Amino acid sequence: MIDHCPTMRTTPASTLASPFRLRNKTVKNRFVVPAMGTGFATADGFVTPALLDYYEARARGGAGIVIVETTTVEFPRGIHASNKLVADTDLAIPGLAELASVIKRHGALAILQLNHAGRMGKTRINGIQPVAPSAIAAPGGQIPKALTQNEIALIVQRFGAAARRAEMAGFDGSEVHAAHGYLLATFASLCSNKREDKYGGTIEGRSLFLREVLQNMRHSTSDEFLLWCRINGREYGNDDALTLSEGQELAKLVAPYIDAISVSVRGYGSQSLVNYPDAPGALLPVAEAIKQVVKVPVIAVGRLSPEVANRAISECRADFIALGRQTIADPDTPNLILSGRTDDVRPCIACFYCADWGAKLDRPIGCQVNAAVGKERIYELIPTAHPRHVVVIGAGPAGLEAARLLGLRGHRVILLEKEPHIGGQLAQAAIPPHKDRLKPLIRYFSAQLQKANVEIRTSVTVDRQYVLDLKPDIILYAGGAKQIVPNIPGVDSHHVTTPIDVLYERVQPGKTAAIIGGGLTGCEVAEHLDQQGVKVTIIHPHDGLAKEAGSSERTRAIAHLSARPVTVLLRTRCVSISPEGAVVREADGTERLIKAETVVLACGVEPDNALYQDLLETGIEAHMIGDCWRPGLIATAVADGARWGHML
Ligand SMILES: Cc1cc2nc3c(=O)[nH]c(=O)nc-3n(C[C@H](O)[C@H](O)[C@H](O)COP(=O)(O)O)c2cc1C
Ligand code: SF4
Numbered sequence: 001m002i003d004h005c006p007t008m009r010t011t012p013a014s015t016l017a018s019p020f021r022l023r024n025k026t027v028k029n030r031f032v033v034p035a036m037g038t039g040f041a042t043a044d045g046f047v048t049p050a051l052l053d054y055y056e057a058r059a060r061g062g063a064g065i066v067i068v069e070t071t072t073v074e075f076p077r078g079i080h081a082s083n084k085l086v087a088d089t090d091l092a093i094p095g096l097a098e099l100a101s102v103i104k105r106h107g108a109l110a111i112l113q114l115n116h117a118g119r120m121g122k123t124r125i126n127g128i129q130p131v132a133p134s135a136i137a138a139p140g141g142q143i144p145k146a147l148t149q150n151e152i153a154l155i156v157q158r159f160g161a162a163a164r165r166a167e168m169a170g171f172d173g174s175e176v177h178a179a180h181g182y183l184l185a186t187f188a189s190l191c192s193n194k195r196e197d198k199y200g201g202t203i204e205g206r207s208l209f210l211r212e213v214l215q216n217m218r219h220s221t222s223d224e225f226l227l228w229c230r231i232n233g234r235e236y237g238n239d240d241a242l243t244l245s246e247g248q249e250l251a252k253l254v255a256p257y258i259d260a261i262s263v264s265v266r267g268y269g270s271q272s273l274v275n276y277p278d279a280p281g282a283l284l285p286v287a288e289a290i291k292q293v294v295k296v297p298v299i300a301v302g303r304l305s306p307e308v309a310n311r312a313i314s315e316c317r318a319d320f321i322a323l324g325r326q327t328i329a330d331p332d333t334p335n336l337i338l339s340g341r342t343d344d345v346r347p348c349i350a351c352f353y354c355a356d357w358g359a360k361l362d363r364p365i366g367c368q369v370n371a372a373v374g375k376e377r378i379y380e381l382i383p384t385a386h387p388r389h390v391v392v393i394g395a396g397p398a399g400l401e402a403a404r405l406l407g408l409r410g411h412r413v414i415l416l417e418k419e420p421h422i423g424g425q426l427a428q429a430a431i432p433p434h435k436d437r438l439k440p441l442i443r444y445f446s447a448q449l450q451k452a453n454v455e456i457r458t459s460v461t462v463d464r465q466y467v468l469d470l471k472p473d474i475i476l477y478a479g480g481a482k483q484i485v486p487n488i489p490g491v492d493s494h495h496v497t498t499p500i501d502v503l504y505e506r507v508q509p510g511k512t513a514a515i516i517g518g519g520l521t522g523c524e525v526a527e528h529l530d531q532q533g534v535k536v537t538i539i540h541p542h543d544g545l546a547k548e549a550g551s552s553e554r555t556r557a558i559a560h561l562s563a564r565p566v567t568v569l570l571r572t573r574c575v576s577i578s579p580e581g582a583v584v585r586e587a588d589g590t591e592r593l594i595k596a597e598t599v600v601l602a603c604g605v606e607p608d609n610a611l612y613q614d615l616l617e618t619g620i621e622a623h624m625i626g627d628c629w630r631p632g633l634i635a636t637a638v639a640d641g642a643r644w645g646h647m648l
Pocket of ligand 2: 325326328329347348349350351352353354355366367368369370
């Protein structure tokens with residue numbers, strides 16, 4: 001084992017603020033923005049103003065290293081989704097030069113991640129058959145073409161040429177993407193590499209392609225250019241998955257060619273979300289295991305909270321801390337942590353919205369909690385020249401974000417809420433099991449509203465006169481949504497209730513419950529009730545649960561639910577509610593009774609804006625924001641709040 005902290009016994013332990021030397025370059029601190037595809041490039045993969053704004057904001061936020069997202073060495077065969085950057089042509093250099101420059105302007109090292117999609121490529125996106133070590137499809141993917149040795153040699157050269165372009169553009173270095181499910185990772189893994197030539201077999205053979213790539217990149221660039229790779233320290237969920245000891249071997253094999261190593265993981269099947277952990281520091285043991293066998297500095301990743309990150313650095317378990325989703329949610333996170341202002345960090349709620357919209361739905365990324373992603377310049381906070389008195393009605397995500405921004409910009413803001421606490425649908429959504437991750441966001445808003453001098457009045461019954469007495473210049477109505485009540489016999493029985501009443505424990509559930517509706521809310525209420533010992537049946541008319549959710553969020557919800565003894569009836573409608581439970585009709589027309597002491601209506605929500613119509617008659621300027629005019633995700637509510645928060 002290698003002694004990585006020889007100085008620890010004689011000098012104070014390193015901290016997140018400690019500089020680090022990489023070749024002849026000094027990294028100002030230990031924070032890294034890891035590569036994250038944004039979908040902000042042009043269709044041909046060139047740099048756009050949105051991309052420049054996005055990366056400049058991340059660099060301004062204080063990270064020592066900013067790694068620019070997956071950039072292909074072979075367009076279009078090497079992209080896995082639309083609007084991904086390219087570095088396979090000199091035409092890309094001017095745009096990449098601008099990108100490197102906006103990052104370096106803020107004292108961060110600019111690193112370009114180079115990648116080939118391999119079997120993650122999709123004909124529907126690039127019109128070409130994907131390639132791989134062997135003709136084995138990725139889960140849910142197409143059968144790829146197995147690369148010949150000549151084709152491998154050409155791709156090796158492409159990586160070298162792309163690295164040369166990155167250096168010409170002014171990047172400080174390149175990271176080779178050999179992690180997750182892309183081309184180089186599939187060579188390293190026995191799950192996808194069944195070759196019998198020199199590129200297959202033992203981990204030595206399976207890593208040969210990557211080592212040739214790194215060697216070629218080294219020869220194609222100057223001695224000053226930094227070079228490293230991102231690997232899977234291990235894989236999960238498949239009998240042939242890369243083991244941790246193979247991951248360590250892989251790291252040792254590539255170590256002679258690199259200045260650092262970034263350690264991620266990859267999962268299959270039910271483990272497919274393992275590289276996006278919910279629990280802080282869940283992947284740290286893997287990075288630590290790699291660090292134990294190599295001398296090159298290690299970049300760790302995986303929902304690293306400030307506490308976990310600080311300990312990891314001071315205990316020499318990793319050398320750099322990559323903050324992925326957290327720097328999408330709040331690009332200023334490194335600066336805020338380093339200056340001790342952790343209360344001001346807008347927390348990522350680990351919701352998968354960014355990953356689902358980006359990678360899976362093939363759209364530019366967005367963030368549930370940060371409406372300014374890719375619009376950083378447009379959403380710059382500009383103090384108002386004409387302060388006005390704004391009354392915001394409803395302290396859900398739309399009202400909270402609008403009030404926060406309006407207050408910060410110098411308006412006088414009163415925020416009214418009928419519940420005894422702020423949060424609206426956020427507060428409700430934070431109650432089910434596994435949803436604690438939403439609570440920091442409510443705490444964040446609470447702290448920020450104070451700093452923005454917003455007057456908050458909770459437990460208020462708002463009517464037209466109440467608002468008139470406040471004499472506002474403008475009303476923002478964020479009254480939220482209400483449960484849809486289906487038109488079926490028995491729906492107004494005493495044992496019928498709503499998710500909100502269950503979650504806030506305003507009703508005492510019986511020993512058995514039927515949940516009408518298997519959307520995300522229905523699934524979460526089922527988990528909540530099951531945890532309380534209630535025997536639960538979900539009745540859902542469609543052929544799959546939580547279909548309105550993004551694919552990763554749905555995968556997670558179903559995984560949580562499958563771990564519990566909850567009965568799920570798909571393609572089944574509730575046709576009436578009797579004192580004994582819910583009468584259902586199955587797909588073949590059979591009707592039967594599902595016995596339930598409690599029936600929960602989780603059939604979706606509809607706008608709740610009766611008061612708004614009343615307020616319009618006051619003649620005061622009024623606008624609806626959030627769920628009260630278009631029920632949706634936290635993201636749509638926050639985006640509405642941000643729009644009005646900047647517009648007034
Ligand atoms: C929207 C999005 C895009 C990503 N794109 C890339 C990518 O281009 N290259 C890569 O190596 N990892 C990519 N990742 C993975 C992240 O770099 C990181 O490993 C992952 O988000 C876990 O870290 P976190 O918990 O700090 O978010 C992406 C993640 C997200 C959320
Ligand atoms: S979309 Fe969700 S997971 Fe992604 S950065 Fe924003 S809060 Fe985090």
